Structures are given as structure tokens and as C-alpha cells.
Amino acid sequence: MILSFNQATAQNWPLPDMIKGCAVAGVTQVGLWREPVAEYGLQRTVSLLADAGLAVSTLCRGGFFDRPDWLSSNRAAIDEAAALGAPVLVLVSGGLPPGSRDIDGARAHVAEAVSTLVPFALQAGVRLAVEPLHPMYAADRCVINTLAQALAVAEPHPSEAVGVVVDTYHIWWDDRVYADIARAGERIASFQIADWTTPLPEGALTGRALPGDGEIEIGRLWRAVEAAGYTGPVEVEIFNTELWSRPGDDILAATIRAYEAFS
Numbered sequence: 001m002i003l004s005f006n007q008a009t010a011q012n013w014p015l016p017d018m019i020k021g022c023a024v025a026g027v028t029q030v031g032l033w034r035e036p037v038a039e040y041g042l043q044r045t046v047s048l049l050a051d052a053g054l055a056v057s058t059l060c061r062g063g064f065f066d067r068p069d070w071l072s073s074n075r076a077a078i079d080e081a082a083a084l085g086a087p088v089l090v091l092v093s094g095g096l097p098p099g100s101r102d103i104d105g106a107r108a109h110v111a112e113a114v115s116t117l118v119p120f121a122l123q124a125g126v127r128l129a130v131e132p133l134h135p136m137y138a139a140d141r142c143v144i145n146t147l148a149q150a151l152a153v154a155e156p157h158p159s160e161a162v163g164v165v166v167d168t169y170h171i172w173w174d175d176r177v178y179a180d181i182a183r184a185g186e187r188i189a190s191f192q193i194a195d196w197t198t199p200l201p202e203g204a205l206t207g208r209a210l211p212g213d214g215e216i217e218i219g220r221l222w223r224a225v226e227a228a229g230y231t232g233p234v235e236v237e238i239f240n241t242e243l244w245s246r247p248g249d250d251i252l253a254a255t256i257r258a259y260e261a262f263s
Helices: 015-025 034-040 042-052 070-084 103-124 147-154 177-187 218-227 248-260
Strands: 003-006 029-033 055-063 088-092 127-130 162-167 188-193 234-236
Touching: 003 055, 003 248, 015 029, 015 034, 015 042, 015 248, 029 034, 034 042, 034 055, 034 070, 042 070, 055 070, 070 088, 070 103, 088 188, 103 127, 103 147, 103 162, 127 147, 127 188, 147 162, 147 177, 162 177, 177 188, 177 218, 188 218, 234 248
Parallel strands: 003 029, 003 234, 029 055, 055 088, 088 127, 127 162, 162 188, 188 234
Antiparallel strands: none
């Protein structure tokens, strides 16, 4: 499995510089985020990628089905992924609707919303990838918290239309995760790695570390994903304020070293 550099790992690195830096370093795939792509310009980004010879592994993110504009936003995200040549659109489901405590209802709505998006995704040739996030994010960010829950959303649909994301940071704690990775098989649309360190910073959003710097058995999870038949790129996706403070080239070099320690 080859390395894909996720844009979030160097959040402050301007998109053109990131693409150039990856090309110079021999990294052939990148994971992009909608907001910086929109800021730079979708078609300008497409041209940059073509000139650099880079492919896009995933576009992040669609989802947030708790918002009133979820349908139009996700249709736009599908179109953007198709324009970028990204085969996978990552879906972060969103949290509880304002004023609600009905997490079962919120999860049912996610499943219904994904069903609504499937025809658009199939037409565009983009695979929807349901990402489970750690349970600490259930209220405000993502009510899909285990790989089993993500599979329950994905499995009613063709595997080429809906898959799942295996992100080590979010699923490492789950005692069912290895069985669920095996169950996922061809449903695995993206494999993302980041490590967990303690104590987490307040809010935990920027508590990820480079692979190998924390407590997660990343090698074991990597082997399980390979055994399940996944052969796609490995995205390193880190949210860490100290890492973000470094020059982009330094972040990329550290990411490559961390990836190579497991590959």
C-alpha cells in the first residue's frame, strides 16, 4: 500500500506548495479537503494536480446530515470529488440535531441520507465512504462511532457505491474492530493512520500524533486491513497544533518516515 499525504496533516501549507512538495518528494497521492480546494479554486486545483502528476485518494468531506442543507452540500461534494478525480468522498455523519437527544433517530437519518445520495454517487463514479469517529464526538460531530455502525449504513448498497473508512485514531479502542475489519473486506474504501497520545489536549480535536508516537497498535491494524483485501493508499491524517507549526516540507518528511516504519 502506497502513501497518500492528507492535506490536514500540514494545515497551514498552501495548497500549491503542498502539491509541489509532494511531487518533489515522490509522493504520488494526496487526500484533499473541500475548504482549501474551494479557496484556491476547483479548476485551478485540477490543473495543478495534472501538472504535478498527482492523484487524489480521497476528498474530505461530505456528510453532516444534521444540517438543513445536507442534500445540496453533499451533491456538490460528489461533483467536486468527480472533478478532482477522487474515487472516494469521506462522509462524517454529523452529530445530534440541535435540541435533540435522540441518537438512534440521528443514526437512522444518516442511513436514509446515504441511501438518497447513492444514485448521485453512482452516476458520478464516486464512492461514498462512511467514517466512524470516536464516541467522544457523538454529540456534535459524528453519531456513527464504530466500524460496525458504519457497515450497517453501507451494506444495503453496492460496495462500489458505499464503503467505509478505517481510521486508526477513531477505532483502535473497539474490542470488535478486528472482526469488523475482516467483515468489511471490499467495503474498505480508505485506510487512514494516526496515533493516540495521552493526555489529550482540551477538546481532543488536535490530539493526534504521527504513527508510532502513541499507544495504538497501528501495525496490527495495518495487517488486519491488508488481510481483509485492501490494497489502496494509506493516508496519514494528523491534527496536531505543534506539527502544524513546522514548515510543510518538514511535516512531509516526518510523515514519510512514520509511514515507512510500518510499510
